[in-house]
Amino acid sequence: MTKRKPLILVSNDDGITSRGIRALVETMHQIGEVVVVAPNSPQSGMGHAITIGNTLRLDSSIAFETEGIEAYECSGTPADCVKLAKHHVLKNRRPDLVVSGINHGSNSSISVLYSGTMSAAIEAAIEGLPAIGFSLCDYSLTADFSHCLEYVKQIALQVLTSGLPSHVALNVNIPSQTEGPIKGVKICRQAQAKYTENFEKRTDPHGRPYFWMNGEFVDLDKGEDTDMWALNNGYISIVPCGFDMTAYHTLPHLNQWEISTN
Amino acid sequence: MTKRKPLILVSNDDGITSRGIRALVETMHQIGEVVVVAPNSPQSGMGHAITIGNTLRLDSSIAFETEGIEAYECSGTPADCVKLAKHHVLKNRRPDLVVSGINHGSNSSISVLYSGTMSAAIEAAIEGLPAIGFSLCDYSLTADFSHCLEYVKQIALQVLTSGLPSHVALNVNIPSQTEGPIKGVKICRQAQAKYTENFEKRTDPHGRPYFWMNGEFVDLDKGEDTDMWALNNGYISIVPCGFDMTAYHTLPHLNQWEISTN
Numbered sequence: 001m002t003k004r005k006p007l008i009l010v011s012n013d014d015g016i017t018s019r020g021i022r023a024l025v026e027t028m029h030q031i032g033e034v035v036v037v038a039p040n041s042p043q044s045g046m047g048h049a050i051t052i053g054n055t056l057r058l059d060s061s062i063a064f065e066t067e068g069i070e071a072y073e074c075s076g077t078p079a080d081c082v083k084l085a086k087h088h089v090l091k092n093r094r095p096d097l098v099v100s101g102i103n104h105g106s107n108s109s110i111s112v113l114y115s116g117t118m119s120a121a122i123e124a125a126i127e128g129l130p131a132i133g134f135s136l137c138d139y140s141l142t143a144d145f146s147h148c149l150e151y152v153k154q155i156a157l158q159v160l161t162s163g164l165p166s167h168v169a170l171n172v173n174i175p176s177q178t179e180g181p182i183k184g185v186k187i188c189r190q191a192q193a194k195y196t197e198n199f200e201k202r203t204d205p206h207g208r209p210y211f212w213m214n215g216e217f218v219d220l221d222k223g224e225d226t227d228m229w230a231l232n233n234g235y236i237s238i239v240p241c242g243f244d245m246t247a248y249h250t251l252p253h254l255n256q257w258e259i260s261t262n
Numbered sequence: 263m264t265k266r267k268p269l270i271l272v273s274n275d276d277g278i279t280s281r282g283i284r285a286l287v288e289t290m291h292q293i294g295e296v297v298v299v300a301p302n303s304p305q306s307g308m309g310h311a312i313t314i315g316n317t318l319r320l321d322s323s324i325a326f327e328t329e330g331i332e333a334y335e336c337s338g339t340p341a342d343c344v345k346l347a348k349h350h351v352l353k354n355r356r357p358d359l360v361v362s363g364i365n366h367g368s369n370s371s372i373s374v375l376y377s378g379t380m381s382a383a384i385e386a387a388i389e390g391l392p393a394i395g396f397s398l399c400d401y402s403l404t405a406d407f408s409h410c411l412e413y414v415k416q417i418a419l420q421v422l423t424s425g426l427p428s429h430v431a432l433n434v435n436i437p438s439q440t441e442g443p444i445k446g447v448k449i450c451r452q453a454q455a456k457y458t459e460n461f462e463k464r465t466d467p468h469g470r471p472y473f474w475m476n477g478e479f480v481d482l483d484k485g486e487d488t489d490m491w492a493l494n495n496g497y498i499s500i501v502p503c504g505f506d507m508t509a510y511h512t513l514p515h516l517n518q519w520e521i522s523t524n
Contacts, residue, residue, distance in 0.1 A: 047310030047341070048375045056461075056473040079309070079376075083475065087459040110388065112507050113310045114341075126372065126456050150523040158521055165512040167454075185521045189508040192429075194388050197349040199318075211318040213345065240516055242509035245374055246451040247502040250427040254449045254502055259420055261412040 006032040006096035006160050009124070011081045013043040013103065013116025016063045016073045020102035023145040024134060025064055025071075027153050028099060031160070035095070036064065036071035037085040039116075043077050044105070046116040048123070050083070051076045058084055078120035086127055097160055098124035101134035101172075102152065104143055108135070108173040108227040108237060109191040109219070121169035122243050130159050131169040137231060138176040147177045151185065151236055164240075171239040175231055183234040190239050191226035193219045268294040268358035268422050271386070273343045275305040275365065275378025278325045278335045282364035285407040286396060287326055287333075289415050290361060293422070297357070298326065298333035299347035301378075305339050306367070308378040310385070312345070313338045320346055340382035348389055359422055360386035363396035363434075364414065366405055370397070370435040370489040370499060371453040371481070383431035384505050392421050393431040399493060400438040409439045413447065413498055426502075433501040437493055445496040452501050453488035455481045 008028045012021040016038040028034050040059070057075040064071050072089060074081045078100065085095075100120035107115040117133045124131035134152055136143055155172060164170070171190075175182060195215035203209055219228050227237035270290045274283040278300040290296050302321070319337035326333050334351060336343045340362065347357075362382035369377040379395045386393035396414055398405055417434060426432070433452075437444060457477035465471055481490050489499035 042315065045312045045314040047308070047312070047381065049309040049311045050307045050376050051475060052307040053304065055464075056475065058471070058473060080475070083459045084461060084473070088461045088463075088473070110505070113384070113388075113505055114312050119309065122375070126375075151521070154521050154523055158519055162519070165509065165515060168509045168512055171507075185519075187513060187516045187519070189510065189513070190506050192506070197345045199346060199350045201350075202317075209320070211320060211346070211350070213313060213318065213342070238516065239507070240509040240512045241507040243372070243375055243507070244452050244454070245433075245501070245503040245505070247427065247430045247504035248451065250430055250502045251449060251451070253427060254500065257420055257424070257447075257449070259413070259416050259447045261416055 007093055008032040008034050009085050009095040009098045010034055010036045011038045011078055011100045011120040013046060013078045015039050015042045016061055018104060020104050020145065023149060024099060024102045025069060026066060027149045029066055029069065031153060031157060034069050035090065036069060037074055037081045037089055039078060039081060040073035040075055043116045045114050046077045047114050048079055048119040049077045050079050056080060078116040079123045082120050082123040095129055097156060098129050098131040099134065099156060102145055103135035104141060105139040106135055106137040106173055107133065107171060108231055109193040112171050112190060112241060118171055122241065125167055125169040126243060128166060130164040132159060132172055133169065134172045136174045136176065144177040148174045148182060151182060168240045168242055171241050173227055173231055173237045175234055179234060182236060186230040186235045186237055188227040188230050188237045188239050189225055191219060191221040191228035193217060193221060269355055270294040270296050271347050271357040271360045272296055272298045273300045273340055273362045273382040275308060275340045277301050277304045278323055280366060282366050285411060286361060286364045287331060288328060289411045291328055291331065293415060293419060296331050297352065298331060299336055299343045299351055301340060301343060302335035302337055305378045307376050308339045309376050310341055310381040311339045312341050318342060340378040341385045344382050344385040357391055359418060360391050360393040361396065361418060364407055365397035366403060367401040368397055368399040368435055369395065369433060370493055371455040374433055374452060374503060380433055384503065387429055387431040388505060390428065392426040394421060394434055395431060396434045398436045398438065406439040410436045410444060413444060430502045430504055433503050435489055435493055435499045437496055441496060444498060448492040448497045448499055450489040450492050450499045450501050451487055453481060453483040453490035455479060455483060
């Protein structure tokens with residue numbers, strides 16, 4: 001009896017030629033049939049952007065040398081890639097798992113909102129597909145992913161085996177290889193944090209001013225159940241993320257308002 | 263005794279020359295001191311994108327003819343605009359209210375995730391500022407906003423008077439003028455919905471294929487407490503939106519997992 005291999009869709013936001021997606025594709029190839037639809041250029045910080053006033057390109061890609069990898073590169077955002085994969089590339093082939101990453105840089109805490117990597121995973125969750133975004137806390141383009149690939153595989157296998165609650169995508173962040181051996185995995189909540197922005201003003205050769213954004217991450221959360229705590233203590237953090245933004249606890253308070261134009 | 267007028271920061275995602283932001287600026291000018299920092303080009307569907315690998319421009323704008331409006335146009339996304347306003351333009355002047363819109367088109371239900379209008383409001387909420395995103399359920403560039411401006415003013419005054427729970431931004435959606443008189447205001451939760459995408463494939467003059475995304479909104483929610491229900495029944499919907507994406511109800515389930523590499 002042969003069991004069908006699970007179908008795994010892979011995307012990211014650093015672009016199809018990044019080291020992170022290569023590491024993820026090779027790891028997923030060990031446990032499933034892999035189809036890649038990823039941006040043809042870096043899309044970091046794109047949040048949940050989609051392409052609505054413009055056209056999209058989709059081309060076959062030769063980014064992966066491993067045999068048996070079906071790969072496409074797309075001119076759009078990570079969310080576009082998942083939409084195109086679901087509704088055009090795969091059509092009636094329903095993926096068993098959607099993975100995004102491995103991102104070069106952390107997407108923990110508040111960064112989940114700005115993250116293209118997580119928007120691909122959230123987009124998959126909206127489609128009712130089990131989805132995981134993986135990020136390494138190392139922004140280097142030459143980052144070493146070898147210390148975490150066994151964990152990446154085990155987390156993917158866990159989701160393939162157990163499934164995920166519906167409308168939830170996992171935000172998985174992994175300590176950098178330079179932090180020493182990984183201690184294990186923690187299920188966490190998103191730490192409360194923000195960026196304090198510093199805008200550096202410069203003048204271009206034509207005398208016009210321009211700005212570089214230079215944010216500094218500020219962790220405002222002392223809890224030991226957060227993703228920041230896990231990462232700062234050598235653990236991989238897993239935050240289950242939903243996409244219902246309603247702040248339910250505030251509904252009774254707001255319901256006392258009386259707004260009219262009379 | 264003179265009381266200082268409230269300081270109101272205005273942004274949007276349709277760009278600083280849109281009719282929607284003009285209607286909003288004129289309405290806010292009646293109740294406060296207005297500073298505008300808005301994109302210099304349309305940014306619809308940009309989600310919570312920010313500009314991190316590129317420079318930003320910020321120029322004084324003459325988009326508003328009303329006297330006493332301080333206005334700047336920015337090359338970045340709506341979230342960039344709020345960050346630049348907070349940390350560069352306003353610096354030590356803390357806004358009493360941040361408003362975004364009025365968007366040409368609905369940002370109800372799942373659209374909140376893709377919305378540049380709401381990302382400006384959410385960015386303000388992250389900064390601890392009371393914030394409201396306004397959207398009109400009419401995509402026309404020549405949409406008529408006159409039927410809703412008194413409501414827009416009353417909602418803004420309510421927030422200026424009562425404040426908002428911390429880390430919450432209001433997602434306000436308004437029925438189109440063509441739907442008849444507005445019946446009132448409902449505090450709602452975000453309806454569960456999704457887009458079913460249809461990608462139309464065309465061929466360019468050079469023989470290469472390209473795609474247009476053409477999403478169809480699918481309301482999956484039968485509740486009468488949702489923003490979709492309110493809008494479909496002639497009411498303005500107000501959803502309080504947070505930015506903690508943690509799906510808390512799934513934590514106990516996921517905590518039963520045992521993931522290790524041994």
